[in-house]
Amino acid sequence: MLAKALTGSNRYWGWIVLLLVVIGVGFSCYLWQLKEGLTVTGMSRDVSWGLYIGQFTFLVGVAASAVMLVLPYYLHNVKEFGRITVLGEFLAVAAIIMCLLFVIVDLGKPMRLLNMILYPTPNSLLFWDMVVLNGYLLLNIIIGWHVLEAEYKAVSPPRWLKPLIYLSIPWAVSIHTVTAFLYAGLPGRHYWLTALMAARFLASAFASGPALLILLCYILKKYAGFDPGRAAVQKLAGIVTYAMIVTVFFVALELFTAFYSQVPGHGMQSLQYLFVGLEGHRGMVPFMWVFVFLSALALVLLINPATRAREKTLLVACGSVFGALWIEKGLGLVIAGFIPNPFERVSEYAPTLPEVLITLGVWAAGLLVLTVLYRIVVAVKKESALGNEG
Amino acid sequence: MKIGAVGGLGLVFLPAVKGFAGSGALRDAAGAGSAVGRKWAMVVDMQKCWERGAECRDCILACHRAHNVPEIPDPEEEVKWVWTERFEHAFPEQVHEYLAEHLRDKPFLVLCNHCENPPCVRVCPTKATFKGDGGLVMMDYHRCLGCRYCMAACPYGARSFNFRDPRPYLRELNPAFPTREKGVVEKCNFCTERLEEGLPPACVEACPAKALVFGDLDDPSSEVRRILSASYTIVRKPELGTRPKVYYVINPGLGNSGGR
Ligand code: SF4
Ligand code: SF4
Numbered sequence: 001m002l003a004k005a006l007t008g009s010n011r012y013w014g015w016i017v018l019l020l021v022v023i024g025v026g027f028s029c030y031l032w033q034l035k036e037g038l039t040v041t042g043m044s045r046d047v048s049w050g051l052y053i054g055q056f057t058f059l060v061g062v063a064a065s066a067v068m069l070v071l072p073y074y075l076h077n078v079k080e081f082g083r084i085t086v087l088g089e090f091l092a093v094a095a096i097i098m099c100l101l102f103v104i105v106d107l108g109k110p111m112r113l114l115n116m117i118l119y120p121t122p123n124s125l126l127f128w129d130m131v132v133l134n135g136y137l138l139l140n141i142i143i144g145w146h147v148l149e150a151e152y153k154a155v156s157p158p159r160w161l162k163p164l165i166y167l168s169i170p171w172a173v174s175i176h177t178v179t180a181f182l183y184a185g186l187p188g189r190h191y192w193l194t195a196l197m198a199a200r201f202l203a204s205a206f207a208s209g210p211a212l213l214i215l216l217c218y219i220l221k222k223y224a225g226f227d228p229g230r231a232a233v234q235k236l237a238g239i240v241t242y243a244m245i246v247t248v249f250f251v252a253l254e255l256f257t258a259f260y261s262q263v264p265g266h267g268m269q270s271l272q273y274l275f276v277g278l279e280g281h282r283g284m285v286p287f288m289w290v291f292v293f294l295s296a297l298a299l300v301l302l303i304n305p306a307t308r309a310r311e312k313t314l315l316v317a318c319g320s321v322f323g324a325l326w327i328e329k330g331l332g333l334v335i336a337g338f339i340p341n342p343f344e345r346v347s348e349y350a351p352t353l354p355e356v357l358i359t360l361g362v363w364a365a366g367l368l369v370l371t372v373l374y375r376i377v378v379a380v381k382k383e384s385a386l387g388n389e390g
Numbered sequence: 391m392k393i394g395a396v397g398g399l400g401l402v403f404l405p406a407v408k409g410f411a412g413s414g415a416l417r418d419a420a421g422a423g424s425a426v427g428r429k430w431a432m433v434v435d436m437q438k439c440w441e442r443g444a445e446c447r448d449c450i451l452a453c454h455r456a457h458n459v460p461e462i463p464d465p466e467e468e469v470k471w472v473w474t475e476r477f478e479h480a481f482p483e484q485v486h487e488y489l490a491e492h493l494r495d496k497p498f499l500v501l502c503n504h505c506e507n508p509p510c511v512r513v514c515p516t517k518a519t520f521k522g523d524g525g526l527v528m529m530d531y532h533r534c535l536g537c538r539y540c541m542a543a544c545p546y547g548a549r550s551f552n553f554r555d556p557r558p559y560l561r562e563l564n565p566a567f568p569t570r571e572k573g574v575v576e577k578c579n580f581c582t583e584r585l586e587e588g589l590p591p592a593c594v595e596a597c598p599a600k601a602l603v604f605g606d607l608d609d610p611s612s613e614v615r616r617i618l619s620a621s622y623t624i625v626r627k628p629e630l631g632t633r634p635k636v637y638y639v640i641n642p643g644l645g646n647s648g649g650r
Contacts, residue, residue, distance in 0.1 A: 037572035038536075039553040044466035048541040048551060108536020108551065108573025115516040115533055126515035126539050187509050187630040188545025265483065342547035343479035347466065 001152055004379035005372045011223065015371065019364045026361010029354040030105055038108060040354045046341040047349035049106070049334050051359050056102040058208070058330035059366075060179045061201060063095035063136065065209020067172035068239050074165055080232040083381070086151075087220075087228070088213060089144035090373040092172075096137040098366035105358055125182045132175045139168045144373075152380045154387060176201045183337065191270035192337045200250040201329075207243035208325040210236045211318040216374070218315055226378040237314055241302040244321055248295055251328070270336040273346065281346045284335060287327050294324035429506075429525045429607040430580055431635040432594070433617045434499050438601035444497060450474075452596030456581070458569045460559035469550040471578040472501040472593055481626060493640075499602075501593075502527060502548040502578040503626060503634030510540035510549065519575075524606075525635065526580050534574040541575060545630050549577045580604075607635065 008016075033040045043050045066088035072078035073085050104110050121127050143165055150157040180198035187193070214236050217228045258268040272278050274288045301307040301317035308314055340346050351359070439446070453459070453472050462468050474497035478485045485494075504527045510519050511527060518534035521527055541549045555572045563569070567583065570576055581591035589595070594602040605614035617623070618637060625634040 037554040124515040344482035
């Protein structure tokens with residue numbers, strides 16, 4: 001089956017080469033970072049996590065969202081998703097690989113990574129995050145591969161796979177819950193110290209992940225000649241709509257609690273920093289208003305049944321959801337947690353060029369994995385479709 | 391090169407504070423070594439410190455020299471174990487607009503609080519940060535991954551990350567203490583290495599005003615306990631439940647300053 005990845009059009013190969021180039025650039029920047037230290041990034045003693053950990057957090061959500069296909073299909077028999085659950089599972093695989101890479105590039109001493117296994121520390125949530133992320137990666141590789149292989153051989157998937165599929169449902173919830181706990185359990189980081197964090201993470205994950213899937217389905221239809229079907233896309237659009245409404249509602253809850261209570265240490269200062277600036281520091285303000293604009297646009301296009309049904313407007317809505325939540329979670333959440341610092345000073349963060357290139361390199365690596373996996377899926381699907389007709 | 395060689399020697403401080411004889415109470419800082427400390431703490435009397443004048447940096451210099459703390463010019467990447475902050479920054483939740491001037495504009499010494507309930511220890515995925523004997527919050531520079539989770543967890547900004555190789559930024563080298571590599575976190579260790587030899591922390595020893603007092607909280611007759619029972623003292627951010635063990639005498643003249 002793997003051999004299918006080695007066949008493809010010129011456009012396919014062009015895309016692969018492009019990704020390899022971006023990976024190469026990112027990797028050389030990473031070698032430089034290894035040599036010089038994290039001084040080549042924009043992080044500081046005050047904002048000690050930045051773009052890398054932001055991407056990690058965002059992508060855990062994308063990975064978890066595969067459950068939004070698996071759960072309806074296997075538990076509620078939503079037939080439309082039958083053709084595309086494997087797309088969700090392979091998206092999860094690619095996203096988790098990116099997550100792990102982002103953690104690695106963020107480490108000061110990556111060669112000591114194994115210390116997490118050599119000295120397991122169950123009181124650390126990072127330890128549990130490692131456990132659940134790797135477990136989820138494995139689950140999705142096994143499930144995705146066997147489901148696809150069964151389709152390839154035109155047999156039904158092995159029976160032992162079912163329990164694993166059921167297991168993957170709570171497991172998906174666990175990866176994003178544990179990731180939220182990384183943040184929500186820290187004293188003194190007011191913006192993160194909220195019981196809503198895990199719920200917020202899950203809601204935004206179930207919006208951004210399926211939104212990305214809709215975009216990917218469109219790309220597959222347009223460029224790979226594989227149509228997941230309008231019904232499946234519309235079902236996904238419904239999920240995105242509800243999840244986006246809940247996400248925006250949760251953000252509004254945070255804003256209410258912070259600003260009505262007027263307790264500075266209830267995230268008020270961080271939210272001020274994000275939306276209006278704090279003590280003259282306004283680095284995130286433009287981004288956050290783009291977030292507001294994109295969220296509003298997405299909600300209008302999604303809630304209105306006519307625009308949700310029309311392909312063009314749905315794509316715009318999904319792009320907006322993805323962009324908005326990338327800003328909110330991949331940038332704002334992490335940075336604002338460090339602002340103000342423990343001394344109530346504001347020191348701002350902006351990523352450096354090498355940092356951005358390394359980030360792009362990791363994204364390209366994830367896209368490469370995704371492209372190869374989807375290439376195989378499409379080839380198998382096309383063949384089995386022919387087989388069915390013939 | 392020499393620095394590198396030193397850095398390669400035994401960098402790991404074990405938690406065992408082995409140098410103490412098991413008898414006697416710790417009465418004053420200079421006698422730190424004569425007791426088994428089960429709960430080390432520091433009391434900072436800022437009034438005494440200020441009487442020396444704002445230029446005095448003896449404690450900071452002594453600490454940073456003893457521990458090979460680099461002088462990195464970029465404030466964003468600074469490494470520091472002990473330094474000063476104005477009241478409003480050291481105690482941000484305890485300021486108000488009309489705070490007495492003698493508090494507001496004065497520097498307060500800040501360092502790792504060696505919290506009784508340390509969040510940095512709770513989050514570290516490798517036990518590179520751990521609680522050792524005497525309640526000291528310690529670090530193993532050989533095990534640290536540089537994930538910086540502990541920096542996010544510490545509510546006191548007490549931790550520094552080596553964003554670059556610190557060795558070129560050392561003025562002088564203390565061969566008795568390890569240097570660090572780039573990519574690991576570090577912080578005040580309450581001079582574990584000196585406590586092992588029965589010496590008080592370097593900052594305590596260096597302070598010409600005797601403003602820093604070090605001792606055992608579990609010993610009711612220790613000087614730290616005596617000051618704590620006689621003076622109004624505060625700790626940083628008590629509301630977070632970390633239970634810091636660096637105390638600040640706030641209003642001198644209310645019982646403690648005449649007593650010594
Ligand atoms: S002050 Fe910070 S670094 Fe020191 S023990 Fe407390 S939490 Fe840990
Ligand atoms: S940076 Fe080092 S000491 Fe801090 S949490 Fe990570 S491994 Fe532990």
